[in-house]
Amino acid sequence: MANDKKIASLLEKKRLILKEIKDLQNTCEHTNKIVKFIKENEDSSNFVIRQVCENCEKIVGMPTQHEIFEFLNGTR
Numbered sequence: 001m002a003n004d005k006k007i008a009s010l011l012e013k014k015r016l017i018l019k020e021i022k023d024l025q026n027t028c029e030h031t032n033k034i035v036k037f038i039k040e041n042e043d044s045s046n047f048v049i050r051q052v053c054e055n056c057e058k059i060v061g062m063p064t065q066h067e068i069f070e071f072l073n074g075t076r
Contacts, residue, residue: 024056028055028056030060032053032054033052033053033054033061035067035071036050036052050062050063
């Protein structure tokens with residue numbers, strides 16, 4: 001029983017933290033965009049290349065072919 005309460009408490013904290021992160025990301029101006037590997041989704045072991053805000057880590061778009069080429073070759 002004690003574990004059930006602890007788990008519920010931790011999940012609630014996680015929910016509140018994720019909401020706060022989302023709120024901060026939504027107010028960010030995303031002025032510094034970078035290309036990087038990110039997980040396809042939370043439970044996945046697959047990674048995809050996306051354009052991400054360097055400040056808040058929000059996915060802001062898909063990189064162009066040129067940006068992907070530069071990223072993979074380490075020139076950016």
